[in-house]
Amino acid sequence: MEKIVNMLATSQNSFINFARIAIFIVMAWIGGLKAYQYEADGIVPFVINSPFMNFFYHSTGKYAEDKNGKLVPEYQLFKNPEGLMVKKNINWHQQNGTYTFAYLLGFVIVVIGSMTLLGIWFPKIGLWGALFTIGMSIVTLTFLITTPETFVPKLDGDFPSPNVGFPYLSAAGRLVLKDVIMLATGLLIASDSAKRILANK
Template structure:
């Protein structure tokens, strides 16, 4: 057991864990970003965007969204037409492009800590916006339809998904810290080389 604990607590295990977090974050952003180009995903985020004071201006008629909601897998051409006129799909396509870019930057962090740091910072900031939906979006909570459990603290399906972004934020911060440390070490090594100090510092090889 002691040997196993020694292996798990070692530097190599720590590196594997951090790189695994990078891959996991990149997978989430790239996959979900890609789904943003599908109408059903664009429709599903309508309540969050329409109620957000930071994002509602992207829609032409954010105050009308509730009467045009559909269920996943459901096709109503009239509602699709309204969503298109509302710029729902144009916004979702733009958001998807941004999310894919963030995911790719985080993934690049496997070979370039500097670019990976940029992606990690963006990945950390994204949940700051999404977690605000818990405050601004009524649909994040179970509606009062007769059951005793509704409103706070009873999260709806959408609200539960949003809450999980706390884990994404925490993981992104670990990657931010790792990337910042690598960039600083690389900068120190470069300065030492220019000063002709000879002995290399303990720097990360991927910067």
């Protein structure tokens, strides 16, 4: 046990670099997927409800009647289930600017991940990557407040669930909440990069 404790105590720098690699893997993978239709469609509820990002779309704030005559946000009528490509839904997303924004966002995410990874060798670049990671994580966490889909919705039916709304996170909400880890990791990497910059002066 003592050997393990000693190994852990002397491996902090290696683990911080592993954190940089981990952020790069997540950012490059998820950012790269933004070039694909299903991933671009999937972020619409987050972006369209965000006061920080909804100006990238053209259909913000519009409502329409669903098949039951209920007034709902328009974007909810054009969801493409993962694995399906419904033409009328794709057309709506093209007019909305969904795919153009997703390409831009994906590029930015990959760049941030790459800057964070480069921090292994270039602390100044790594510091900027970490700061951008922190900023992106904070914006993502605001989706818990702005996006209705992050909590279990109240549905009509014979046996409605009592577990709706806050604090019952939906799949989307659980995905967003994980950015707390990205935020903490970004802060740790930013601190390490700043320390290395000062040591090199």
